[in-house]
Amino acid sequence: MNKIVKYSLIGLLVLGALWAAAFFIKSNSKSSVTYETQKPFISNIEKKTVATGKVVPEDEIEIKPQISGIIDKIYLVEGDKVKAGDLIAVIKVVPNEQSLNQARGRVRNAEIALNNVKIEYNRNKALFDKGVISSQDFNNLQLQFDQAKQELSNAQSDYQIIRVGSAGGSSSANTNIRATVDGTILEIPVEEGDQVIQSNNFNDGTTIATIADLGKMIFEGKVDEGEVGKLQVGTPLKISLGAVEGTELDAKLRFIAPKGVEETGAVQFKIEGDVEVNDSIFIRAGYSANASMVLEKRDSVMVIPEALLQFDNKTDKPYVEVAVGSPEEQKFERKDVEIGISDGVNVEIISGITEEDQVKQWNQTEPIKKGEDEEDSEEDSEA
Secondary structure (H helix, E strand, O other), X not given: XXXXXXXXXXXXXXXXXXXXXXXXXXXXXXXXXXXXXXXXXXXXXXXXXXXXXXXXXXXEEEEOOOOOEEEEEEOOOOOOEEOXXXXXXXXXXXXXXXXXXXXXXXXXXHHHHHHHHHHXXXXXXXXXXXXXXXXHXXXXXXXXXXXXXXXXXXXXXXXXXXXXXXXXXXXXXXOEEEOOOOXXXXXXXXXXXXXXXXXXXXXXXXXXXXXXXXXXEEEEEEEEHHHHOOOOOOOEEEEEEXXXXXXXXXXXXXXXXXXXXXXXXXXXXXXXXXXXXXXXXXXXXXXXXXXXXXXXXXXXXXXXXXXXXXXXXXXXXXXXXXXXXXXXXXXXXXXXXXXEEEOOOEEEEEEOOOOOOOEEOOOOOOOOOHHHHHHHHHHHHHX
16 A cells, blocks of 8 residues: 555656646747748839928018008908009108108298399390390399209109198009009008008118919928038929828929038028919918938939848948758848839848848747746736
């Protein structure tokens, strides 16, 4: 009986040891990873850059008054289309008292001078008719009389302009603010009752309205100094508007700034491009936009996905691993490659491999077993 119990215990211990060993081997064993491969292929590749900016009218014209005063009436609103000569607003003149008084005094002096010359003229005309004075003396008096009349007319016109803003016979009063070009009114920054200042040599004057032709738009943006050297005037652009989804406008680069501006530690260069406006899309001035442009282009070259590349830790040179033997053997050989341009997805291969090589995919990972995943989740939740 004791021998039976003894052998039973020994048997249980052996079975337990075998079960523990099997469990240990199973839980610690790792399945081998099978790497997939890809062949290089022929494709066109483009290196692009994107410049951020906005779409604005090519020319914006600011309408300013030629006389100071107060806005009496505004006849148009922002967004209205105008022709050159259309009336936008009318200014009511508030004359300067000192200037008005001086103009009034000038008129009075001209009247006094004219009356004095007129008396002398009439007296000498009678003598001239009787042949008492010579023709030369009478002609001098005639000239003085005509000049006095002209001086009075000028003084009266100046007084009228200072008082009401225009002379009585003027065909275009300074108080009438009119459009100088065809286009659309973008902005009217004043309101009725606002005081405005005339434009002169010492002051830009108050802007009554801003007019632009929305049919002639340009893209204004900035590019980094590392890319500006690869741009050329005439390069095609593709303009994407932030406010109009799914629409691209064609444009052509027309200007590259010769001087850069430092912004947040990087030097940026201003660029401009002529935008081909589509009549089916209404583009408002100031829309934010992105301009995509091709810096370099290669046609029918050998490429691989950029994710297949690796870089040496010491030399920082690119390389790939190419399959050697059958796919089941999973043997790979390192090959250094020379690369060209990249579009962010594919990269040009200049030398190092051929179209027949099978290039190893580096993003292959071992799948996590469901049981192990659940155990790890339980451990994390308990922690």
